[in-house]
Every structure is written in C-alpha cells, then in structure tokens.
Amino acid sequence: PLEFKLDLSMIPQTTVKTEEFYNLVLQHYLEKQQKPTQFLTKDNKGYDGEERMRFLNWLIEITNSYKMNYSTFFIICSILDEFQKKTQKITRDNLYLTGLSCMYLASKFNDVIPLRIDQAIYISHDRFDRNKIFKKELEIFECLDHQLNFSNSFLFLTLLLRLYLSKVKDKGDDIIEI
C-alpha cells in the first residue's frame, strides 16, 4: 500500500485533529482508487501492479525530499496511468525513464519552483542524459494531446477542507464530525 503522509503547514488553523482527518480520508482514497488493472501486464518482463506500487512509493519519497506541492504527486500518478493507457509501452526497463520524465513534466506544470534538469539527472544517479529526458518528455506531452490538467480527488479534498475551515472558523476544532 501507499504510504502518503501530509504535513498541513500551508493551511492555516490546523490542529492535530485536522491532520488526522486529512490523512484518514487520503488513505481511504488511495486504497479505493481505481488501479488501471487492464493496462498492467502480468508476465515477468512487464509493468505490473506491484511494480507500480513500488514506483509510486519511491515517487512519494522524491516529491517529499524536493519539497514539491502535494498535488504534484497526484498529477504524476495521473500522467503515468494515462500514458500507459494510451500506449501500453511501459516495461520494467523503461519505467524509471518514463516516470522521471513524467515527474519533470508535472513539476514544471504545477510547482512554484520547478524541478531543474540537473536535479532530475541527479535523481536518476546519472543514468540518463538530458536529451533522453527531453525526448521522452516531448513524447509524453504529445501523446496526452497536450493536456496535463487532470482533476484529482486531492484537489477536491483541499477545496472541501478550505470551505469547511472558513465556515467553522469560530466553532472550534471538531473537524472529525463533518
């Protein structure tokens, strides 16, 4: 399973309860989230559900340590799944190159300070050079019809929480009881 933890420093008026609640809903969402099972291969060489999970957990670590927006992780997820759905070209061998390019693309789309290319190369332990990443990036971008703006539940969750917080500003911290 995915281990995704949030710290909610950017949302004002947080309490321990808010954080608990937020993580609870998020865990629930991640478990229930539909895996694109029909596009994951089952043989040894391919890209299966287990491999995807392992990769996503690695992505969470990276996005945390490079201080990206929380929503960036979800965008990377959607891009990766959409790309696999359209091309079914991801194998175990090119998973890291594809994922890294997805991350680079999503970070440029969504972050205040986007990931630089030398950072991306550093993340890959110098396995890929910049031309390789640029080429893959352009391929993914064209393949998705130039559309990176996926709506994800994280965004709705944030909006919902914001709305709620603005409504109950003076009512205290009973946020569990929505």
Added chain:
Amino acid sequence: MQIVIINSNATELYVIHKILYQIKDIIYYYMSASENVRYIKIQKIGEGAYGIIYKAQDVQTEEIVALKKFKLSDNEGVPSCALREISILNQLNHPNIIKLISQIIINKKLHLVMNYYDMDLTEYLKFNHEEFHLKNIIYKILLAVEFIHNRKIIHRDLQPNNILITNNEPVLIDFGLSRVLSPNMTPGVTQLWYRAPELLSNCNTYDYAIDMWSLGCIIAEIALNKPLFMGSSEIHQLLLIKNIINGNEWFLHNSQFAKLNNLFIDLINVCISLEFLEIIIS
C-alpha cells in the same frame, strides 16, 4: 523559373549568369520555403518575458493568425509557462476566450497558433463609444472570467492589454501566467496597477479574489476612461489602495464617480472588496 533575355551580347549574358549563380541559393530557398512552411511571419507585434508574438499568414488558407514563439531557455526542455498555457487553453472553449488553433515546432522552437485580432481594450477606450457597447463588454468579460473560475483556473494576468476587442466583443488572451488552483503559489504576478493587495503584501495562499480585484480595476477604467490606481511602486500602490478603506464614503467624495449610477458603484465595490486588507492592518 524562366528568364528571357533579348538583344544581349555575350559579355552581358556572362554577367547575368554570374549574378544568377551567386543568388541561386537564395532563389532555391524561397522556392522550397513555400512548400514546407505553413506560416509566413509578417511583423512583430509584442514581446514579453515569455517570448515574442508575430502576426503571420497561413499559406494554405490565407488566414491571418498570431504566432506566439516561446524563448526556449537553452537547457530546460518545454518551458513551464508554455506547458500551462497549452494545457489550459486546450480545456477552454468559450466565445470570449481565445482559441488555440494548433501548436507547431519550427527550428526546434515551440510556436502557438492563435486567432489574430488587432485592437486591445486600451486602444479601444481611446475612441468614444455607445454606452450599451461598453456595458456589453463588461458583461461578456464577467461571463468569461466566471467560465474560467468554474474550471478551477486562475488567470493571474488580467489587464486591459490582455483583453482584445473585435466587433465590440471582448476576447481574453494570454494564459501564460494562469494556473490551476493550488495551496501554494508565487505572489509576483499581474501588472502592478491591477495587482491585488494580498499579492502586494507577498501572500502565497491567495485564490480567485485576485482576478476579481483586477476586474474591478478594469471595470472602473472602462467607466472613467483612466486607470483607477496608478502606483509607481509596490508601496505607493498599497498607499493608494488604503484610501478606499471606507469604500462607500470614498466613492461618494470622489468627484469622478459622480456621473455613475449607484448600482454600478456597487459592482466596482464588490469586486475590489477589502476584507483582506482589513486583516493586514488590524
């Protein structure tokens, strides 16, 4: 290509031949260009931090289009403002929002192809217009902005230069700074005169309200025919804004608003609401 030379002697022929030989590369280039290149640049219209805008002609349909060329920073692949602009514009389909016709890559540089209109709101306001035209423009701009906000997108660069007018109908352009709502964003956006107080005070958790502030300034500008706050620096701008803390009184005492209807003043007042500023000062 045929060249016919009549009544010429040998030396002249030799000279012409020599010249033709020298410019043959240029001739070949232009003959081949018409087949490969779809758009021919006519002139440069504007330039910004993101890139250059050209007026260009489509060779196949003979239509006039605007080409937006992105300066590719040499080592960062597709620039991030281009990523945002393309994927946001692809999503928006509204008569008062510019249409992205296509995106092409010429000489490894990304170009966006869009419709071309030749007048923006600043120029439009230099002439006198019927009142109902102006009202129609305000209404249509409000509709377009509502359409954007419904899709969780913030424009972040609303100003009269980014609103084009064609047949008395407004068209919103320039989504290079716009982005999807997220909890953490850069404060340094929007042109200074239309910048909201929360941006001026370097807050990075703002939301749609900053667009409404710019809209309020634009609506006032349409009515008064001059910008509402003309600050020379960020501090000066904040001082000018501070004047309207008691909104209604300020509007009453200001002689330039005397000719306006009460309802209209209410509209401006709602757009430039000062909830945020009051929090800062108290």
